[in-house]
Amino acid sequence: MQHQRSWVESPLQFIDDTIGRHRKKPGDSNIAAFLPFESFLIIDEVDAERQVENLHAIRSDSQRYLTPVFLLRSESAEAACLGDGVVLDAGAASERAAVIERRVALLAELGPPFDATDRLLRFLFTRAGFELRPIRDWKVARSYRYPLLDALREVDTDCRTWLEALGSAKLIEPAGTIVDRVRHCRACDSSHLNYIDLCPTCTGLQIKAASFLHCFGCGYVAEEGAFQASAQRACPKCARILRHIGVDYDRALETFSCSDCGASFSDAKIVARCLNCSREFDPVSLTARDVRGWRLSRAGTLAVRAGAAVPQVDGSLASIVSERQFIDLVAWYQRTRQRDATSQFGLICVRVGEGDAMAAAACDTELKHALWQRVRAVVRGSEVVGEGSSDSLWVFCPNSDPSSLENIRRRLDALTDAIDATVTGPAKLRVSFVHSDDLPAGVHPEGLLAQIARSLAVGEVT
Amino acid sequence: MSFDWFWTAALAAWVFMPMVVLFELPLHALTFAGLTKRFARRRAADRVRASAAAAKAFPCVSCIITCYSEGADVVRTIRSLASQNYRGPIEIFAMVDGALRNRETYDFANAMLPVVNGVPNRRLRVIAKWQRGGRVSSLNSGLALATGEVVMVLDGDTSYDDDMVAKAIPHFDDPNVVAVAGNLRVRNSPFNLLTRLQALEYMITISLNKTAISEFNLVNNISGAFGIFRRELLMRIGGWNSGTAEDVDLTLRIKQYFGRHPHLRIVFDPAVVGHTAAPETVSRFLKQRLRWDGDLFYEYIAVHPHVFNPSIVGGKTALHLIWSALISQLMLPPLIFGYFAYIAIFTPISFVFSAPLVYAYYLFCTLIFFVAYIALVSERKRDDALYVLYIPLFPFYVLGGKLWSFLALLGDALFHFHLDSAMAPWWVLRKVRS
Numbered sequence: 001m002q003h004q005r006s007w008v009e010s011p012l013q014f015i016d017d018t019i020g021r022h023r024k025k026p027g028d029s030n031i032a033a034f035l036p037f038e039s040f041l042i043i044d045e046v047d048a049e050r051q052v053e054n055l056h057a058i059r060s061d062s063q064r065y066l067t068p069v070f071l072l073r074s075e076s077a078e079a080a081c082l083g084d085g086v087v088l089d090a091g092a093a094s095e096r097a098a099v100i101e102r103r104v105a106l107l108a109e110l111g112p113p114f115d116a117t118d119r120l121l122r123f124l125f126t127r128a129g130f131e132l133r134p135i136r137d138w139k140v141a142r143s144y145r146y147p148l149l150d151a152l153r154e155v156d157t158d159c160r161t162w163l164e165a166l167g168s169a170k171l172i173e174p175a176g177t178i179v180d181r182v183r184h185c186r187a188c189d190s191s192h193l194n195y196i197d198l199c200p201t202c203t204g205l206q207i208k209a210a211s212f213l214h215c216f217g218c219g220y221v222a223e224e225g226a227f228q229a230s231a232q233r234a235c236p237k238c239a240r241i242l243r244h245i246g247v248d249y250d251r252a253l254e255t256f257s258c259s260d261c262g263a264s265f266s267d268a269k270i271v272a273r274c275l276n277c278s279r280e281f282d283p284v285s286l287t288a289r290d291v292r293g294w295r296l297s298r299a300g301t302l303a304v305r306a307g308a309a310v311p312q313v314d315g316s317l318a319s320i321v322s323e324r325q326f327i328d329l330v331a332w333y334q335r336t337r338q339r340d341a342t343s344q345f346g347l348i349c350v351r352v353g354e355g356d357a358m359a360a361a362a363c364d365t366e367l368k369h370a371l372w373q374r375v376r377a378v379v380r381g382s383e384v385v386g387e388g389s390s391d392s393l394w395v396f397c398p399n400s401d402p403s404s405l406e407n408i409r410r411r412l413d414a415l416t417d418a419i420d421a422t423v424t425g426p427a428k429l430r431v432s433f434v435h436s437d438d439l440p441a442g443v444h445p446e447g448l449l450a451q452i453a454r455s456l457a458v459g460e461v462t
Numbered sequence: 463m464s465f466d467w468f469w470t471a472a473l474a475a476w477v478f479m480p481m482v483v484l485f486e487l488p489l490h491a492l493t494f495a496g497l498t499k500r501f502a503r504r505r506a507a508d509r510v511r512a513s514a515a516a517a518k519a520f521p522c523v524s525c526i527i528t529c530y531s532e533g534a535d536v537v538r539t540i541r542s543l544a545s546q547n548y549r550g551p552i553e554i555f556a557m558v559d560g561a562l563r564n565r566e567t568y569d570f571a572n573a574m575l576p577v578v579n580g581v582p583n584r585r586l587r588v589i590a591k592w593q594r595g596g597r598v599s600s601l602n603s604g605l606a607l608a609t610g611e612v613v614m615v616l617d618g619d620t621s622y623d624d625d626m627v628a629k630a631i632p633h634f635d636d637p638n639v640v641a642v643a644g645n646l647r648v649r650n651s652p653f654n655l656l657t658r659l660q661a662l663e664y665m666i667t668i669s670l671n672k673t674a675i676s677e678f679n680l681v682n683n684i685s686g687a688f689g690i691f692r693r694e695l696l697m698r699i700g701g702w703n704s705g706t707a708e709d710v711d712l713t714l715r716i717k718q719y720f721g722r723h724p725h726l727r728i729v730f731d732p733a734v735v736g737h738t739a740a741p742e743t744v745s746r747f748l749k750q751r752l753r754w755d756g757d758l759f760y761e762y763i764a765v766h767p768h769v770f771n772p773s774i775v776g777g778k779t780a781l782h783l784i785w786s787a788l789i790s791q792l793m794l795p796p797l798i799f800g801y802f803a804y805i806a807i808f809t810p811i812s813f814v815f816s817a818p819l820v821y822a823y824y825l826f827c828t829l830i831f832f833v834a835y836i837a838l839v840s841e842r843k844r845d846d847a848l849y850v851l852y853i854p855l856f857p858f859y860v861l862g863g864k865l866w867s868f869l870a871l872l873g874d875a876l877f878h879f880h881l882d883s884a885m886a887p888w889w890v891l892r893k894v895r896s
Contacts, residue, residue, distance in 0.1 A: 212603060212606055214595050214599040214602070214603065215704075216704060216889070216890045216893035216894070217704060217893050217894065218700070218703055218704055219596075219598035219599060219601075219602055219701065219702055219703050219704035219705075219708075220602060220700060220701060221599060221602035221603045221605070221606050221701070222606055223606070237700045237701075246889065247889070247893070248893065250593055250595055250599075251593070252591055252595055252599050252602075252603045253589055253590070253591050253603050255589075255607065264607060264609075265587070266587055266588070266589055266590075
């Protein structure tokens with residue numbers, strides 16, 4: 001065995017620390033599947049489930065997620081998304097691991113990753129050309145998941161939202177061709193949909209198909225049952241025995257009839273019913289999303305090298321930064337304010353829903369997204385909009401005195417009034433404002449944002 | 463000096479005259495008698511029939527459009543039906559036969575679904591018969607799906623006046639009326655001389671003649687492009703029969719009830735108007751007439767020879783059918799052909815003298831009929847009056863039509879042209895019982 005490197009203190013310890021936490025039952029050791037080397041691991045495991053289990057454990061570990069891990073035998077599709085490929089022997093693994101090590105070394109001066117995004121970007125950076133690939137999984141609501149995102153994400157992070165934020169921030173870019181296109185429920189975003197054919201008149205389920213036969217001899221057309229009065233198929237009009245389809249008769253047409261209302265029709269009405277929330281939609285109105293692979297973009301590469309995920313603040317409707325980025329921005333601005341007391345800013349929290357109905361409103365992702373876009377359109381391009389929790393949006397207004405903050409407040413009030421007047425149910429906007437002059441000194445942005453959000457939840461509007 | 467040529471010409475003229483007196487004058491007399499009767503009661507009758515508000519009921523009307531390869535033309539047909547000013551419901555069935563190979567027609571019909579279904583009291587269903595079964599299978603399939611009390615049978619390339627349904631339905635207030643034959647006009651008449659002559663022919667032989675004989679319940683054919691029936695009647699007689707000339711076949715089968723039920727009526731209303739496209743080339747025209755006239759021989763001689771029996775169709779109908787169908791349409795063309803052949807072979811010089819007489823006779827008849835049409839029947843007098851310019855050519859057109867009709871009859875009698883019809887595929891036609 002080669003000399004052990006410091007950043008993998010003890011391969012066996014490493015395995016015990018990472019894999020051991022994921023043992024399915026006491027005493028179950030799959031340490032034998034591992035071939036620990038100086039700076040990489042080889043998993044000698046045939047069972048696909050165990051491969052994924054082990055790889056997931058390693059990638060989930062915030063200390064060791066960058067470890068090169070190879071598979072000695074064939075890899076499953078999911079294992080390919082997590083591992084670094086299949087090797088035939090240790091020599092090949094060593095060569096490939098060396099490439100990864102060199103890129104890891106470029107990040108040596110950076111501190112520990114501050115969030116999941118950072119970990120993901122670093123992982124993609126250390127694997128040149130690595131593609132963040134989806135796999136199909138019927139057990140998840142959206143039918144596809146990204147195993148690497150599952151392994152690296154924070155506990156309460158929604159992978160789709162995370163992926164969209166990364167794409168919007170242009171830290172990752174599409175790779176290759178589209179893998180699939182999946183339609184989602186507009187209410188709960190589930191892709192488990194049941195397409196049902198219904199009666200177009202009464203939307204009942206009790207429909208049945210009826211086939212009409214056409215007698216070549218006399219031209220008579222009627223339902224198939226009319227031709228089957230006896231054991232042999234015969235035309236009820238001319239009594240001709242119909243023996244051979246295409247020679248004596250043919251199927252003129254097929255139609256449907258509804259047992260509930262008696263209507264007859266050629267094409268049933270198709271609706272898509274969500275198996276999760278039971279809501280029904282016209283299939284044409286479903287949200288269609290492309291499923292594709294992603295890779296690290298140039299901006300993402302620069303962000304990794306710089307040690308921070310730089311938000312894309314370009315004033316476009318799409319630029320809604322993550323909560324982490326927003327907090328960092330506020331923190332940075334507070335630090336600059338310490339040097340220059342004249343600089344001032346405003347913070348606005350916009351929350352959707354009202355009281356106990358907030359949870360219900362937050363489920364309607366399509367509506368929420370539409371509301372966020374309207375808020376983004378109202379504020380100026382110089383304001384930074386960040387997504388807070390699942391039902392709130394933050395707006396950072398740099399260089400804003402109380403009067404300009406009041407202008408923004410009036411615009412948002414007009415927007416909330418318009419929405420309140422047209423949208424029924426829980427989807428209402430509630431707004432809270434605070435100016436930097438009103439903030440106590442030294443307050444941490446995270447605590448500040450949480451405090452403002454709480455005030456909205458209990459109905460206090462400042 | 464020999465006057466043989468004069469006597470020969472006189473003899474030829476005398477051969478012609480009995481033909482005129484025996485065969486044509488009775489029919490002309492019938493036409494004028496019918497027009498006189500109509501004129502006498504026109505004001506009261508037309509006020510009732512022309513006013514949709516006077517109709518006693520507004521039953522559901524099922525329009526069965528037989529489509530095949532009309533392509534975009536089907537849009538015009540469907541749109542004209544959706545635009546009807548009729549107060550009752552209209553359901554439209556666009557039966558696309560052989561929809562698999564006639565995808566264009568099917569797509570055009572489907573494109574009209576949101577247009578028609580957005581109109582109150584109008585519903586369009588596009589029925590795809592993926593495997594071609596022929597026109598009769600389309601008609602019977604539509605009949606099986608139809609729910610209206612009145613069924614209209616329409617061509618996929620024929621459009622209709624907005625008040626067509628409103629003017630047709632009041633006829634069915636009379637429980638004795640079992641069918642209404644619609645009036646067809648040539649939509650593309652300005653295209654060339656041939657279409658103009660066909661338009662003139664439609665005015666005289668369809669609009670004028672059928673208006674007249676309708677007064678005596680002697681309508682000889684309900685056109686397959688424009689027929690209106692009680693659905694109950696169609697169901698009772700089993701719909702349409704396989705084969706060609708299904709319109710003539712259906713009309714004759716309906717007339718077979720006239721002997722037992724003399725009160726039943728088939729009405730022709732010149733105010734119930736549809737517009738169809740006539741053949742624009744000589745070849746297509748001849749092909750159409752080959753089918754029409756050849757099918758007549760097949761229907762009257764092979765399928766329905768009993769329609770000449772008074773006990774089956776009634777005395778009046780039988781007499782009219784003998785005269786108008788058997789003699790005028792089946793016997794006269796061979797006689798005319800034989801007459802001209804005789805003259806050409808034996809006394810060609812007499813043609814110079816007899817031809818002007820014959821021409822003058824037919825020109826006079828045409829002029830009289832045309833004036834009667836303009837005065838008593840036409841609803842577009844200003845447009846139709848211009849066709850007086852083509853009357854001098856009309857006798858030649860008719861003569862040519864009669865000679866071609868003879869060839870069509872001969873062809874069907876000898877070679878069974880009806881089995882080669884474009885109205886149905888060969889695998890259906892070969893199974894048709896004759």
